[in-house]
Amino acid sequence: MDNNRNVFIAIALSLGILLAWQYFVAGPQIEAQRQQQQAAQQLAESGTQAPSAGSGAQVPPAPGVAPQAPGAAPQAPPAEGLAAAPAAGAQASGEAAPRLAIDTPALTGSINLRGGRIDELFLKRYHETPDPESPLIELFQPVGGATPYYADFGWVTAQGGPAVPGADTVWQTTESETLAPGSPVELFWDNGAGLIFKRTIAVDENYMFTVTQSVANSTGEPVTLYPYGVIIRYGQPQTTGFYILHEGPIGVFGEEGLMEVDYSDLDDEQVTPPKVADGWLGITDKYWAAALIPGGDTPFQGRFLRGDSGALPTYQADFLGEAVSVPVGGVASNETLLFAGAKVSQLLNDYESRYGIDRLNLLIDWGWFYFLTKPMFQVIDFLFRFLGNFGLAILAVTVLVKIVFFPLANKSYASMSKMKKLQPQIQKLQERYKDDKPAMQKEMMELYKREKINPLAGCWPILIQIPVFFALYKVLFVTIEMRHAPFFGWIKDLSAPDPTNLFTLFGLVPWDAPAILHLGIWPIIMGVTMFVQMRMNPQPPDKTQQMIFNWMPVIFTFMLATFPAGLVIYWAWNNFLSALQQGLIMRKHGVKIELWDNLKGMIGGKKSKTPAE
Known part of the structure; x- marks a missing residue:
């Protein structure tokens, strides 16, 4: 030759x-990018609204009990000395709910005190086009917008247990505050039956939130609760749809390693990873992601599932932690990390080492030939x-x-x-x-x-x-x-x-x-x-x-x-x-x-x- x-x-x-x-x-x-632009334009022109708050999320059930719908807990009057915070930050659809503003070097948005969830986030460092005057990238969107996307946290209990805060619970705060690096916010809710719930939310200068939940028990008997975290997205986003890049539910589960779940994988049944004590789970896009990192070095049960909310499907990544016993007259707490932002490689590496998060850098799809x-x-x-x-x-x-x-x-x-x-x-x-x-x-x-x-x-x-x-x-x-x-x-x-x-x-x-x-x-x-x-x-x-x-x-x-x-x-x-x-x-x-x-x-x-x- x-x-x-x-x-x-x-x-x-x-x-x-x-x-x-x-x-x-x-x-x-x-072609996918063209269809995505057309879909976004049609959605904007139609003025489509998402269903009411909480209707798409499924709270993880406690072991051995039926699922408890969010929002089922009764509402109690404000505790003495506390008042609901006034509105702070833009509300995407005019939803009448108090809010706390989020303002960091990397993020702007707000926390919805109805449900106490983080549901409005814009990335200050990234725009939709190379034009610096173009709109900021919107990561999270409140219920009432075209495609809601948010993170929520809470507790579940066995059937017949005490009332716990849900999706419709209006949390209280001591004063109007803005969440910023070094300046966490504290939310409170009294169930009126001897349990006071507190949620402290902190954020760093980039994209890591620390959510600490605690419960004070004055009921006269021990209480057992199960902490959970959930990320829920309404509607399936436009993806590239090729093996070169994974977009959708994702997680790392101990020795099981990386698990990538396509949106279509959830059409027939939920995906339940093994119960592990080390790992994380969430939903990733091409450049952005939201991931929950359960804390405490205790086992947690992860889950990926699909639901329906009106005309839109919902996609959910959640975890249920181990039972937490709140003694009489005592306080018990649980901590969860939430990454919500841009998948910057060096930043993910830093988070891995700083918080001991297992392989968080795999949020970036390096592919089969990652060694190159x-x-x-x-x-x-x-x-x-x-x-x-x-x-x-x-x-x-x-x-x-x-x-x-x-x-x-x-x-x-x-x-x-x-x-x-x-x-x-x-x-x-x-x-x-x-x-x-x-x-x-x-x-x-x-x-x-x-x-x-x-x-x-x-x-x-x-x-x-x-x-x-x-x-x-x-x-x-x-x-x-x-x-x-x-x-x-x-x-x-x-x-x-x-x-x-x-x-x-x-x-x-x-x-x-x-x-x-x-x-x-x-x-x-x-x-x-x-x-x-x-x-x-x-x-x-x-x-x-x-x-x-x-x-x-x-x-x-x-x-x-x-x-x-x-x-x-x-x-x-x-x-x-x-x-x-x-x-x-x-x-x-x-x-x-x-x-x-x-x-x-x-x-x-x-x-x-x-x-x-």
Whole structure:
């Protein structure tokens, strides 16, 4: 097998993988985003409202008893000296309920004192588009909005037990307060039968809430309660729907490890992980997540389930803790952590070590090839701290990859240069044995052996790019650090395709071109660099191979037009460095670079001359 055929096989393999990627990931991803935008617009126009408070959540039942519906507890008058807090913070749908504001460097929102739940959160550091004036990302939304999403906490008890606070309980606070780092808020509720419930909510400067629940018992007999935490989401969000990224219920459960549950998995029955003493559970999106981390180093029972609330399905992740005994005249407490925010890798790592949370970083879907993806991100993130631009970091990583594989690529290009010198002899063998393929292959292998050439060496420069390519694609696709990360000029988001388009004359023509006719500047640059690199080799003798080689840069140019701009920039820069390296090695071995001759031959439909000709 000659060198051209080896290169052809390597490129064909790469093309096949990229076509599959385009068909199963890139194209559907764009379509999913378009459908999501249309759905959001239709929902806004219809003014759809969610059902009343508490109707979608299912409180975990205590062991051996029937589930207790939220809101079943009777309401007691305010305790002496306490008053319900006045409204503080925006109410998404005009729901008449008192609120406490949340204001941190990373979050803004409010706590609904009806139910005492955290149900309104906006992420200050992230906007819907690269435009800093665009709306903030809304993570949690109160009941009454289009798609409610919130976290709630509480206690359950055996059937016939004392009244406990529920979804309709209006909690009280000593004064109007704002939850901020270093300034927790305290909520109180008296069940009127000897139990006073207290809920203290604290938050750090980022996305970690600490919810401490306590119960004071003056009933005259011990009371047994079970703590719980729940995250509930109304409606199924638009997801990418591909194996490359998990979105939906998720958790880590001790030795059982990571559990990823698709929304569709809950259509028929709930998913019940094993009972463990170490772990967490919640719901994740592409860039954001909400996760409950039960405290106390005691076993808890997790659960994922689907429900229905009017026209919207509800999806729930909850846990039920071990029994807590409240002695007569005593106080018992329970602590739960709530992560609600952006999945920043370093921040998740910090939370893991600070709170001893098991594998919280797995909220980021590093994929099956995490041993490549995660180091790739870490190197890019490290370089970003020095260069101040993720685009420059990608260019620097490309150079590092080139350095790592330099000996292998150098040997490969040297072998290709030697084979180029042998083209006249190879063509003579092809003409001599054109009717006897086995004999021709035997003679060619003998020729390679005499000249100490590895005919497969030409595949390596292309094959070694594939794992790097996919690792970088995964990093650009799943890490929030790359979201809306600018490069220079017109590239405002390295994780999105190049926004320019040749078919609108780069914005001069007011035409909404279809997706298939989107071709930005960077994909064109990539195509040119790929064309130059391929033209540095002589045209293959086979007509079919010639046609494929001639059209390969064009095909790749249109394919990569819908890929993240950061990936296209990497490919273009890699092509340039490869062409430069190959040119230097060819000159070292005295091989003529027939770029111009090959170009003329391609245009004229003639094969370029070999060195002997």
